Amino acid sequence: MAYPGGLWTKLLALQVYGANTGVGKTVASTILLKHFMQKGIHKPQWKDNVDSEWRVNYIKPVSTGKLDDADERYVGKYARCRTSTLVQYDDPLSPHVAAVNAKRIVYNDVILSQLTRKLSEQPRSLAQNTWGVTLVETAGGVMSPGPSGTPQADIFRPLRLPVILVGDHRLGGIASTISAFESLTIRGYDVDAVIIFEANKNLGNFAYLEQQFARFEIKTFELPWIPDLENCTPEEEGKLMKAYYEGVSKDLKVGRIAQHLLSKRQGRVANIKTLADRTKKAIWHPFTQHxxxxxxxxxxxxxxKDFFQVKHTPATKGFGKSEVQTPILGPMFDGSASWWTQGLGHGNPMLSLNAAYAAGRYGHVMFAGATHKPALELAERLMKQLENPRMKKVFYTDDGSTAVEVGLKMALRAACKRYGWEGSTEPVGVIGLKGSYHGDTIGAMDASEPSVYNKNVDWYRGRGYWFDYPQVKLRKGTWIVEPPADMADQAKQEFENLNDVFNFKARGKASHYEEYITKTLDTLVKEQGRKFGALIMEPVILGAGGMIFVDPLFQQTLVKVIRNYDFGPTPKTADEHAWTGLPVVFDEVFTGLYRLGRASAASFLQIFPDISIHAKLLTGGILPLSATLASQSIFEAFLGDSKAEALLHGHSYTAHPIGCHVAITSLKMMRANSQKPHWKHYQDRWTPRNGDAQPIQVVERDERENSAATDPLAPPPVWSMWTKKTVDYLSHLPQVDHVVALGSVLAIALRDAEGSGYTSNAAAGLRDKLLATGNMGFGIHSRVLGNVIYLMAGINSRPATLEAVERALKKNL
Known part of the structure; x- marks a missing residue:
C-alpha cells in the first residue's frame, strides 16, 4: 500500500505518542484541541487571512476498553471537537491481546488505510477560509503493540506524521521518555515537541529533559498539573476538568506550544518547496547534462519500504484534484530500487537499529592487522551463503567499482606471476563481454569496451577484448536466443518458457559456442600475441549496458573454454579449486544477493568463479560496503618474502564495523525473506504445468565442479516477481522490441527507428508518464538506459503492489 506522506496543503496533522501508559496523552491532546477550537486564537501561519478559522479533529486509531470510557468520548466531551475511533476492542488490554480475545485481528494496512482516508477527508471538506488541525493519538507507549503485534511506531511510520511526545512525569520517567524519543528517532520520525505535566518538582524530570532535548534542537514544554480527582463523584470530576480545560487551553504556555507546532510545520513546508531550486544552485548531479x-x-x-514520499510537482500530478485537496507530499514506487541498492525496503527498522548498535559500540576502527567481530562474521556468512566452494578469503572495500578494481588486481597479479609476465611494462588485458560495465573508477572503466560511460574519460584505454554473444529475449510471447552478427551462421533458438533456456542438459552440447570462442582466442593469443590476465563478466544480465540478458549457456561455455585454454604453462596442484587458464571474475554487484532470485547469480550458470564481487544489496541499501571474495590459489599469488608482493590496497573505512554488522543482518533477512510465502507465490506463477516443459536436469559438469558438496541434485526453477501474464502481454505490444524478466528485474526494450543504445530517447516518454499517479494513488519512479526502461522489486515487495505497477505499465504503454 502507498500513503501520502502526512503533509497536506490546509491541514496540520500531528501524531501524539506517549513515553509510557498513564503519562497524560489524552489530557494533552484535549488541551491542544480545545486551544485550537477557540475562534481568533491563532491565524494559520501558512496563509495570511485574518478571517480564517480552524476545523479541529481527533482520531484514535486503536482503542481498548469499554466504549463509554473511550478516549474519543472523553476528548469530545471536553474539547468539543470532532472525534473518531477506527478500531475498538472491549477488553482493557494491550491491543494485540484484546484482538486475540475478540478473534478480530485488524492488520496494519487496514488501520493505515482507514487513517489515511480520515486524514484526507478533512482537507476536502474545508471551506475557503478554514484550515484543519488533526491529532492522532496512539495507544500506550511508542513501542506498544498494535492489534497485529507490530509496534505502533512501525505501524504508523509510512505516514511519518510529525510527533508530539508526551513525556513521563513520574519517577523513572526520564529514562522512559528518552528511550521513547530514541525509538522514534531510529525510525525516522520528526519529534516537533516534547510535553510533560508538572508533577513533583523534586524529581526534576522537566528540567533534565528540557536540557537533554535542547541538544537535538527540540523544545520541551511543561503543562499545569491535572487536578486531583481522588474521591470525586462523576459530577464533581466533570466540573473540575471542565474548569481545568477552560483555563489551561487559554494559558500562554499552551499558546506557545501551538505557535511552535505551526512554526515547525511552516519551516518544513518552506524547506520542501525550496529544496529543488537550492539544489540546482549547489549540486552537480551524476549522469546529467546540466x-x-x-x-x-x-x-x-x-x-x-517500496515507496518514496516526494514533493508534488506538475510531473507527479494526481495526488489530489485541487489545490485544497492536494497533499504536499505523495507516494512514489521506487522502481529503480534506488540504483539497485534496495531489497529490504527503505527505513527498515531492523537495519536502522543494528546500524545504531554498531555505531554505538565501535564507531569506526582501523582494520589493517586487526579484526573485529562484524568483519569476521560477515566474511564467514558470505562464503557460506554464496555456496561457492572455491571462495576462501574476503577482501573489503567501499563500493562495487573499487571492489572490481581489487578483483582485477588479484586476477592480473595471479596470471602475471604464473605466466612470467611483467604487467607494468607490457600490455596485459582482460576478456569480457560487449556492453558490460563494471564501475566508474578509472581502473574499472578500462575493463569495459568504449561506451558513452567511459570513452570521454581522458585516461581511458580499454584494455581487453570483448566477446559478442547471443541474447535471451521474450518477443511476442516466445523466449528466443538470438545470435549476434559474429555468429551469423547460427540459427535463432526458440523456447516455450524461461526454464528451458537454463536447461543445459536438454539444450545439448554447446560445440558451436566452443568453436567460436576457441577460434577467437586463437586469433588473439596465438596469431596476435596478446596477453590476458582475467575473464570478467556479469553473470546472466548486464546491468548498466542496458539490462542485456546473455545466453547462460554461452557464459558457461566461455568460462569452461577459458579455463581449459593454453595461455601458458600451468603447474600441477593438489587444490581441486585452483584457477586454470585465466582467473574467472564474476561481477555480481548488480545480479547477486537475491536480485535475480538467488543468493548468487553464478548458480544460474552452474559454474563457480575464482573471484566474486558483491555490493549494492549487501547492506540493504543504507551504507556503502563491498566485498571481493577470492579462492586460495588467488590469495597465494600475493605471498612472498617482501611486503611489495602483498596486495597493497585499502582505504580508511575498510571493513567498517557499522557496515559489516548491518550486512550480517541484511544477509540473514534476505535469506529468511526468500523462504517466505510471497516468494513461493511468485515462483508458483512461473512454474511450468501440464507438461509445458521437461523437468530441469543438472548439466554434466567438469570434474572440478562436480566435486563441490554444495551442488544440488537439480537446479531450482527460474522465475520472476513480475507476473508471467503481464510480461507476456508486454512482449506482444507493437512498440516493444522485447522484454526481459528474471527475479526482481523487469526490462522493456522499446523500438526506436533511430537506433537503440544509451543515447536513445525512446523510453523517456514512458518514464515521464509513470511519474504521474493516475488512478493508482502513487507514481512510479524509474530509470531508463536509452531505449530500455527497467523496473525492480524488493525482496519484501508484495504481489498487490507489483500488480498495481504492472497495470500502470500496460496503461501507459
Whole structure:
C-alpha cells in the first residue's frame, strides 16, 4: 500500500505518542484541541487571512476498553471537537491481546488505510477560509503493540506524521521518555515537541529533559498539573476538568506550544518547496547534462519500504484534484530500487537499529592487522551463503567499482606471476563481454569496451577484448536466443518458457559456442600475441549496458573454454579449486544477493568463479560496503618474502564495523525473506504445468565442479516477481522490441527507428508518464538506459503492489 506522506496543503496533522501508559496523552491532546477550537486564537501561519478559522479533529486509531470510557468520548466531551475511533476492542488490554480475545485481528494496512482516508477527508471538506488541525493519538507507549503485534511506531511510520511526545512525569520517567524519543528517532520520525505535566518538582524530570532535548534542537514544554480527582463523584470530576480545560487551553504556555507546532510545520513546508531550486544552485548531479536537462528535480522527503514520499510537482500530478485537496507530499514506487541498492525496503527498522548498535559500540576502527567481530562474521556468512566452494578469503572495500578494481588486481597479479609476465611494462588485458560495465573508477572503466560511460574519460584505454554473444529475449510471447552478427551462421533458438533456456542438459552440447570462442582466442593469443590476465563478466544480465540478458549457456561455455585454454604453462596442484587458464571474475554487484532470485547469480550458470564481487544489496541499501571474495590459489599469488608482493590496497573505512554488522543482518533477512510465502507465490506463477516443459536436469559438469558438496541434485526453477501474464502481454505490444524478466528485474526494450543504445530517447516518454499517479494513488519512479526502461522489486515487495505497477505499465504503454 502507498500513503501520502502526512503533509497536506490546509491541514496540520500531528501524531501524539506517549513515553509510557498513564503519562497524560489524552489530557494533552484535549488541551491542544480545545486551544485550537477557540475562534481568533491563532491565524494559520501558512496563509495570511485574518478571517480564517480552524476545523479541529481527533482520531484514535486503536482503542481498548469499554466504549463509554473511550478516549474519543472523553476528548469530545471536553474539547468539543470532532472525534473518531477506527478500531475498538472491549477488553482493557494491550491491543494485540484484546484482538486475540475478540478473534478480530485488524492488520496494519487496514488501520493505515482507514487513517489515511480520515486524514484526507478533512482537507476536502474545508471551506475557503478554514484550515484543519488533526491529532492522532496512539495507544500506550511508542513501542506498544498494535492489534497485529507490530509496534505502533512501525505501524504508523509510512505516514511519518510529525510527533508530539508526551513525556513521563513520574519517577523513572526520564529514562522512559528518552528511550521513547530514541525509538522514534531510529525510525525516522520528526519529534516537533516534547510535553510533560508538572508533577513533583523534586524529581526534576522537566528540567533534565528540557536540557537533554535542547541538544537535538527540540523544545520541551511543561503543562499545569491535572487536578486531583481522588474521591470525586462523576459530577464533581466533570466540573473540575471542565474548569481545568477552560483555563489551561487559554494559558500562554499552551499558546506557545501551538505557535511552535505551526512554526515547525511552516519551516518544513518552506524547506520542501525550496529544496529543488537550492539544489540546482549547489549540486552537480551524476549522469546529467546540466546544459540541456529539463527534468524536474525530484524532492524526497522520506522513504519507507517500496515507496518514496516526494514533493508534488506538475510531473507527479494526481495526488489530489485541487489545490485544497492536494497533499504536499505523495507516494512514489521506487522502481529503480534506488540504483539497485534496495531489497529490504527503505527505513527498515531492523537495519536502522543494528546500524545504531554498531555505531554505538565501535564507531569506526582501523582494520589493517586487526579484526573485529562484524568483519569476521560477515566474511564467514558470505562464503557460506554464496555456496561457492572455491571462495576462501574476503577482501573489503567501499563500493562495487573499487571492489572490481581489487578483483582485477588479484586476477592480473595471479596470471602475471604464473605466466612470467611483467604487467607494468607490457600490455596485459582482460576478456569480457560487449556492453558490460563494471564501475566508474578509472581502473574499472578500462575493463569495459568504449561506451558513452567511459570513452570521454581522458585516461581511458580499454584494455581487453570483448566477446559478442547471443541474447535471451521474450518477443511476442516466445523466449528466443538470438545470435549476434559474429555468429551469423547460427540459427535463432526458440523456447516455450524461461526454464528451458537454463536447461543445459536438454539444450545439448554447446560445440558451436566452443568453436567460436576457441577460434577467437586463437586469433588473439596465438596469431596476435596478446596477453590476458582475467575473464570478467556479469553473470546472466548486464546491468548498466542496458539490462542485456546473455545466453547462460554461452557464459558457461566461455568460462569452461577459458579455463581449459593454453595461455601458458600451468603447474600441477593438489587444490581441486585452483584457477586454470585465466582467473574467472564474476561481477555480481548488480545480479547477486537475491536480485535475480538467488543468493548468487553464478548458480544460474552452474559454474563457480575464482573471484566474486558483491555490493549494492549487501547492506540493504543504507551504507556503502563491498566485498571481493577470492579462492586460495588467488590469495597465494600475493605471498612472498617482501611486503611489495602483498596486495597493497585499502582505504580508511575498510571493513567498517557499522557496515559489516548491518550486512550480517541484511544477509540473514534476505535469506529468511526468500523462504517466505510471497516468494513461493511468485515462483508458483512461473512454474511450468501440464507438461509445458521437461523437468530441469543438472548439466554434466567438469570434474572440478562436480566435486563441490554444495551442488544440488537439480537446479531450482527460474522465475520472476513480475507476473508471467503481464510480461507476456508486454512482449506482444507493437512498440516493444522485447522484454526481459528474471527475479526482481523487469526490462522493456522499446523500438526506436533511430537506433537503440544509451543515447536513445525512446523510453523517456514512458518514464515521464509513470511519474504521474493516475488512478493508482502513487507514481512510479524509474530509470531508463536509452531505449530500455527497467523496473525492480524488493525482496519484501508484495504481489498487490507489483500488480498495481504492472497495470500502470500496460496503461501507459
Amino acid at each position: 546544459q540541456t536537462s529539463t527534468e524536474d528535480v525530484l524532492v524526497f522527503d522520506s522513504a519507507y
